Amino acid sequence: MNASRHRSILLAVTGTALALSLTACQDGSGTKSSSAAAPSAPAASSPAATGTSDVTDATGSTGSEASAGSTGASTGSAGATGKQAAASTPVCTAADVRVTAARQDGPPYTRIVLTAKNTTRHSCRLTGFPHIQFVESHKQDVAAVAKSKPAAPVVLTAGAPAYALVKLSNGGTDENNEPVSAFAVMLEGDSTVITVTAPGSEGIAVDPAKALTGYWTPELRNGADDF
Numbered sequence: 001m002n003a004s005r006h007r008s009i010l011l012a013v014t015g016t017a018l019a020l021s022l023t024a025c026q027d028g029s030g031t032k033s034s035s036a037a038a039p040s041a042p043a044a045s046s047p048a049a050t051g052t053s054d055v056t057d058a059t060g061s062t063g064s065e066a067s068a069g070s071t072g073a074s075t076g077s078a079g080a081t082g083k084q085a086a087a088s089t090p091v092c093t094a095a096d097v098r099v100t101a102a103r104q105d106g107p108p109y110t111r112i113v114l115t116a117k118n119t120t121r122h123s124c125r126l127t128g129f130p131h132i133q134f135v136e137s138h139k140q141d142v143a144a145v146a147k148s149k150p151a152a153p154v155v156l157t158a159g160a161p162a163y164a165l166v167k168l169s170n171g172g173t174d175e176n177n178e179p180v181s182a183f184a185v186m187l188e189g190d191s192t193v194i195t196v197t198a199p200g201s202e203g204i205a206v207d208p209a210k211a212l213t214g215y216w217t218p219e220l221r222n223g224a225d226d227f
Helices: 002-088
Strands: 097-103 111-118 124-126 131-133 154-156 161-167 178-180 182-186 194-197 204-206
Touching: 097 194, 111 154, 154 161
Parallel strands: none
Antiparallel strands: 097 111, 111 161, 124 154, 131 182, 178 204, 182 194
């Protein structure tokens, strides 16, 4: 009985040791499984990588837009620079130009052309229209025709001319025309009176109430200067 009992105790101890050994192996297996899953951790950083890509795209897009905006600004800047250069050019005065008058070709000879030529060695800006008074009895300046105003400033380089078409009358027989051999012209921004000799040996016939003048332009333009 004692031997039988001793064998039973030995078997029980052996079984317990085997069970403990199996439990330890299972715990080690679990540890290895957990360790194998660790490399999958970088996958969790994928959203961050996507975010980086989005940032890069946005930066690239912003760079393109900035570049396009810069180009537009550069073009606008060039136009602005041209206007600023014209605006910085000094205004022409009576001392800078010589104003002459000639008949416009063709009947009924109711128009003359004024020419203002820059006689200096520097550029000047001719603004507005000629302020004309034909006769002493009519002190008001001749009215200007708005449609003849040029789109860009008129800058006269040394020796360059500008022109203004002037209507004297409607060419009718019942008008109150007055003979004019010379008349007064003033430039905008300068109160100096320039005396201009009328063209022709007999001068010109003017109805001050019907007279009109165009703006100074680099050239006479068909349509805009016809009035």
